[in-house]
Amino acid sequence: MTIEYKNNTLSEDVLLDLFRSMLKPRMIEEKMLILLRQGKISKWFSGIGQEAISVGVTKSLLDDEYILPMHRNLGVFTSRNIPLNRLFAQWQGKASGFTNGRDRSFHFGIQEYKIVGMISHLGPQLGVADGISLANKLRNEKRITAVFTGEGGTSEGDFHEALNIASVWDLPVLFCIENNGYGLSTPTSEQYRCRDLAERGAGYGMESHIIDGNNILEVFSRVSEIAESIRNNPRPALIEFKTFRMRGHEEASGTKYVPQDLMDEWEAKDPIFNFEKYLFEKDILNEAILTGIKNDIQAEIEENLQSAFRENPVDVDPSKELGDVFKEFKYQEISPSIKKEELRFIDAISQSLKESLRKHDELVFMGQDIADYGGVFKITEGFIEEFGKDRIRNTPICESAVIGAAMGLSINGMKAMVEMQFSDFVSSGFNPIVNYLAKINYRWGQNADVVVRMPCGGGVGAGPFHSQTNEAWFTKVPGLKVVYPAFPYDAKGLLNTAFNDPNPVLFFEHKALYRSVRQEVPVDYYTLPFGKASKLREGSEITIITYGAGVHWAMEILDEMDYKGADLIDLRSLQPLDLECICLSVNRTGKAIVLTEDSLTGSFASEISALISEKCFKSLDAPIMRVGSLDTPIPFAQQLEDQYLPKQRFRMKLQDLIEY
Known part of the structure; x- marks a missing residue:
């Protein structure tokens, strides 16, 4: 065997469970690669050869401890026993998946299983793990959080920021680096200069470990030991798992950039092949048991795959799509006190x-x-x-x-x-x-x-x-x-x-x-609703729409001009926007001017102007005026800043609109 296994404590049942847990994602992947070639799924990020990490880490955690995997960590999902029909539906964009067809592959989370999926930008989930662990620590819960990244992701600023926060706050986070040799086609020699990524832990005062990521017993035993220590003495740890990516970054990428001798070397270190051989030598596994395990997994795959195939395509419903952008919020009006x-x-x-x-x-x-x-x-x-x-x-x-x-x-x-x-x-x-x-x-x-x-x-x-x-x-x-x-x-x-x-x-x-x-x-607690503008002044000739400092500029200029014909609307909330208030006023006055402190091009004033044009066109008696700051960065000197800001231009534009 290429991998040396040491076991002094694990029972035969545990060893077989670890083997079965690695074999299941491997067999699912092999099926998915067939479906990919058949055009039945759109993309696949293979974790073949890295199963020992996903399975070993997940099995080392408690069921109620959060884990934040990447797109090569199918073993995390299967080890948490997520129903396969839902996983398969997810990869086909079906409604019974986890994102209603809105996202693909492993870009999702499931609170029920304490899994939080990645986004394609990779780095942000490391900070998310800090926050999850901070909540556990504030509640005095002896829980850890495990988060995955690849060796390429360790170059992102989010990686360093998250490690620094975890260290400063003594957060119980396992930062798991799957060092699999390549970031798409870029080898590690072109990504970092330290010998081992684990060395980076020292820069944050953080303990670090290097683990053979293809050795399931080493992964499971050492991570279990580290995790238990951290539960009792909260602190972060950086773990570098040495492994290799046996297939392309995703299947379309291929592996032509990888030297064949390197592929051969790591193929000999296959975590499943080696562990299977070890279990045979220890008389824990035999052909009958192996065939039974494979048949059970194959039957589970086929049954759940057919269930996902039978499901209809996801429904197209614009109201549902728009309704799910925000979590429902039932605003509670709490009236202010008299005092x-x-x-x-x-x-x-x-x-x-x-x-x-x-x-x-x-x-x-x-x-x-x-x-x-x-x-x-x-x-x-x-x-x-x-x-x-x-x-x-x-x-x-x-x-x-x-x-x-x-x-x-x-x-x-x-x-x-x-x-x-x-x-x-x-x-x-x-x-x-x-x-x-x-x-x-x-x-x-x-x-x-x-x-x-x-x-x-x-x-x-x-x-x-x-x-x-x-x-x-x-x-x-x-x-x-x-x-x-x-x-x-x-x-x-x-x-x-x-x-x-x-x-x-x-x-x-x-x-x-x-x-x-x-x-x-x-003096007491009270609330005000979002999406409800405030009418500060009433007039019948012009509608002024603004917010923030612009409200005070508008009031000052109206007073200086002694102009009484303006409806002055303070938006207060931009998203959601009180479009009804705007339209009611503009339809009555026939003229509109939108004031923003932002530089004018691409400002929210432009959006409001477009909405007025679309909704109130028949009522308009003049062009919609927009007033904003100059399209330059904000200067320091007072004279330049006064010129940059729109206050005086608003006075001129308002006069022009009055006279139009």
């Missing part, structure tokens, strides 16, 4: 955060400098005295993994708030927001109970990297809710609703309003 106090915008935000922490015991805040320091704007100052550092968590500077961790908290039944220190920095966490949080409910029915707070906007001389108002990056992404209040009263009520909503909410807070705008605000 009020004057609050600044920033105080209203802070008050809402405290009230929501008291209301939701499972809510966790994460962000840079938000604990002892209270955040750069001092919004969370003093919070750790009441809520503690477990719930008010300083994070390393790694936006992507922190957002991933927020997603993991939601998967494990908690709520999360992530504070972007400045909304500009969300670009470092863009991928998990638009590709993970936004799509996950639509893909497999898992909601993202996450609020991302976005201090934004110009007018404070902060320059190109601390002044953007970037809501348009997100208003076009299905699955995200975008809220942008202009007043303390609205900010408090809408933020309370954001924490009640089980869907991802990006909550924009204009920095220039933090300490400049005051208002009488109810």
